[in-house]
Amino acid sequence: MKCRRCKAQAQVALPSHHTGFCAPCFETYFLRQVERGIHEHRQFTREDSVLLAVSGGKDSLGLLLALKELGFKVTALHIDLAIPVSSESARSTVEAYCAAHGVELRVIETARDGLAIPDVKARVKRPICSVCGKIKRHWFNRYAYEQGFDVLATGHNLDDEVARLFANTLRWDQAYLAGQGPVNEASGRFVRKVKPLCRLTEYETAVWCFLKGIEHVLAPCPYSGGASFTGHKRLLADLEERSPGMKMQFYEHFLRSGRPAFKAQAQDAPPLNACTGCGYPTSQDVCGVCRIRERLEA
Ligand code: SF4
Ligand code: ZN
16 A cells, blocks of 8 residues: 555554555644644634643653643643552652653642542442543542633543443443543633544554554553453444444534534533532532542541
8 A cells, every 4th residue: 555645665554544644644644633623613723722631651651742742731630539559550650751752741639639549439338430531520520710721631542532432322321422532612610622543543543642652551550450441442443344434424413413402401401519528510519520529538
């Protein structure tokens, strides 16, 4: 196969686009797809200040580099969860990477807020990954809001989005379906949230990271008992192999036809309250994160 752009020998095959690229042209393709996702969904502009959640994994570091190469104003935010070995490994990776690429890095330590994840795991009898995710999302939003960033970006790619859409559809979870997409508008103390990798698959992101030399291997989190959505991703990969381009079609049709209907229904939902502990939006009196903190302090 020849490279679609320069006609040299292709090195990266992309069946969903019925095409392939040589390595330098793939990098151009990748950056254009990031830029297209940002513009198409009006995520942000070069004037906006972007806070990017960076875990230390390849995807978020790959996105950080892409945003920097595209000339966006990006600051990295890392959350140190105080998990033995893995949090130190992730934090030192992010610190070294940001220093090497001249990116400003902010770090939040959840232990300073009384929420070290090992303590949470010992005291809260719920799946730790769902609690940990709730704490991370709370702090991503809260930090972006308090520091006045225009948008909060995350490294979710097309596969993440499609797997989540599939799971939400299987449950017909209307509230989640109404809120899913590459952009969530700001509302009250919720900042604008965006997903610049929404047009790129896990494979394409991995190729970008490989070509850019982003090959960090982090110490795995000792609490990860197998990522959620793995089964759905396998199923969707099988469908994609039979019908190349299916994932993108499923996602785009949802954004065009499904999401507006779910959003219209969601307008009838009761408004959120301000948490009596932290002031951030919640459907109850006290938000989930403040409830966890209260339980640990009891
Ligand atoms: Fe948190 Fe679970 Fe990820 Fe560990 S694997 S960092 S507990 S979400
Ligand atoms: Zn709260």
